[in-house]
Amino acid sequence: MNKIETFGKWVGHWFTLLVVIWAVVNYLLPQISTWVIPNTSYLLGIILFGMGLTLKGEDFAHIVKKPIPVILGTVAHYVIMPLVAWVLCLIFHLNGATAAGVILVGSCPSGTSSSVMAYLAGGDVALDVSIETLSTLLAPIALPGLLLLYAGRYVTIPTQSLFLSTIQIVLVPIILGVVIHSIFGKKIDVITRVLPLVSQTAILLIIGAVVSANHAGLFTAATAMVIPVVMLHNLSGYGLGFLFSKLIRLKDPQRKAITFEVGMQDSSLGATLAMKYFSPAAAIPSTIFSIWHNISGSILSSYWRGKAAKTADKKAADKSTKSIAAAEEQ
Template identity: 60%
Template sequence: MKTVEKFGNWLTKWFILVVVVWAMANFFLPSISIWAKSYTNYFLSIILFGMGLTLDIEDFKRIVKMPLMVIVGTVAHYIIMPLLAVLLCWVFRLDGVVAVGVILVGCCPSGTSSNVMSYLARGDVALDVSIGLVSTLLAPIMIPFLMSTLASQYVTIPTQKLFLTALEVVLIPVCLGLAVHAIFKDKVKKVTVALPAVSQICILVIIGVVVAVNHAKLFSAETALVLPVVMLHNLCGFSLGFGFSKLMYRIYPKGFRYAQQKAITFEVGMQDSGLGATLALQAFAANPVVAIPSTFFSVWHNISGSLLADWWRQHDDKHGIAAHSDNGEKGSAKQPIPTPATA
C-alpha cells in the first residue's frame, strides 16, 4: 500500500503534465481509450464512491454548525457559474452542442480539486469540503433543472437522462461510500491512502475517452473558441466568487472572514468537470463534442487553481497577512491568534 501511496503522491505532483501527455497520446492514437466510451459512468462512480469513503458524521456536523456559509456558498456556485456560461456563449456567439457543453460544465457541482487549492492557499478547508459535498449531493436535481432552463434554446435537453445518470454516478456511489465507511470505520483508512491514485487514473481515462472520440474536432473551427471561453469562465468564476464573499463579509463579518473568502473563491470557480464530461458522453451520446468544454476545463482549472493558491500564499507571506485574519489585513500575522476569551 505504501507503493500505491507514493505513486499517488507522484501522480498528484505531476498530474497536469501527465494529463497533457495523455491527451496528446489519445489525440494521435484514439484507439488507446476509445474502448472505455461506454464505461465512463463507472469510472466516475468509482471516484465518487471514494469521496463517500472519506466522509463521516463529522463532515455533516460541520454543515449543521455553519449552515449559512455552506448554503450561501452552494447557492453562489449554482448561480454564478451557470449564468457566466450563458453570458460567455452569448458574447462569443457559441451555438448548438458547443454552447450546450459550456453550459453543462457551468451547471456541474464544485470540483474536488478545490479542496486541495483551498488548503494550499490557507483557506477554510472544512467549509470548502462542506460546500463541495452539498453541491455534489444536489447535482442530480440542479443539473437537469439548470440545463433545461438555460440550454434548451440550443438543443433538446434529455432532462430525464441527465437526472438518472447523475443519480447513478453521483448520489448512489457517494451514499454507498458513506455506508461502507460507517460499517467498517477505521478499517477504511487502510484503503483511502490509495484513493488519490485511483481517482486520478479514473479522471485520466475519462479525459482520454473525450479526446479520443473528438480527436477530429478537438481543434476544428467548430471548437476553436472553446478553450478561451473555458479559461474566461474559470477566471471570472474566481473573481466573482471572491467579490461575492467580500460582499458577504460586509453583511456577516463573523462568518465570511479571509479564510472563508478563499474557500468560496475556489468553490465557485472550480467545477466537477469529470462529471460534466461523463454526463455529456452518456446523455448526449450522439454529440460527443458536448464533452470537450469539460475536458478543457479539467486541465485548465487545475493549472489556474494551483497558480492562484501559490500566488495567495506568497501574497499573504509578503504582506504579513494571517490565515485567521478578518478581512486580509496586512500585518495581521504579527498579532496573536484570537481565542474565545480575547476575540
C-alpha cells in the first residue's frame, strides 16, 4: 500500500506533464483509447465517488458556520465563468458545437484540482473545498440552466436529460461516497490514501478518450481558435475571481482560494457531457481546458508560494535587524 501511495504522489507531482504526454500519445495512436469513449461517465462517477469518500462532517459544517464566503465564491464561479465563455464566443465568432463546448466547460462546477493549487499557494483550503462541494452539489440545476441561457443559440440543449444525467453522474456518486464514509469512518482510510491515484488515472483515461475521438479534427482551422479562447477563459477567471474577492474584502488566503475556485473547472465533467449529448468536437474545449488549467494553476500557485516565502524571509530579516539594533543600543 505504501508503494502505491508513493507512486500516487509521484503521479500527482508530474500530473500536468503526464496529461500532456498522454494527450500526445492518444493523438498519434487514437486506437488505444477508443474502448474508453463509451465509458467516460463511469470514470467520472469513480472520481466523484472518491470525492464523496473524502468529505467529512466538518466540510459541510464549514459551509454552515461561515456561509457568506462560500456562497459568494460559488455565485462568482457560476456568474463569471459562463459569462466570460459566452463573451469569448462572440468576440472570436465561434459557432455550433465548438461554441457550445466552450460554454459547457464554463458552466461546469469547480475543478477538483483547485484545492491542491490552493494548498500549494497557501490559500484557505477549507473555503476552497467548501466552494467546490457546494458548486458540485448545485451542478444539476446550474449547468443545464446556464447552457440553456448562453448556448441555446448554438445547439439544442436537452435540459431535462442533462439535469437527470448530472444527478446520476455527479450527485449519486458523491452522496454514496459520503454515506459510506459516515458508516465506516476511519476503516476506509486505507482506500482514501490511494484515491488521488485512482482519480488521476480516471482523468487521464477521459482525456485519452476525448483526444482519441477527435484526433482527426483536433488541429484544424475550425478548432485552431479554441486554444487561445480556453487560455483566455481560464486566465480571465483567475483575474476576475481575484478582483471579486478583493472587492468583498476577503483576506489573502481566502482570495487565493476563490481565485482558483472561479478559474478552474471540472473539465472532466464537461468532456463527458459533451461526448454524451453534443458531439466529440464539443469536448475539445474541455480537453484543452483540462491540460491548460493544470499548467496555469501550477504556475500561479508557485508564484504565490514564492512570494509568500520572500515576504517571510523579509520579515525574519527585519526582525533580526531590529534585535541587533536593540542589542547595540544596550
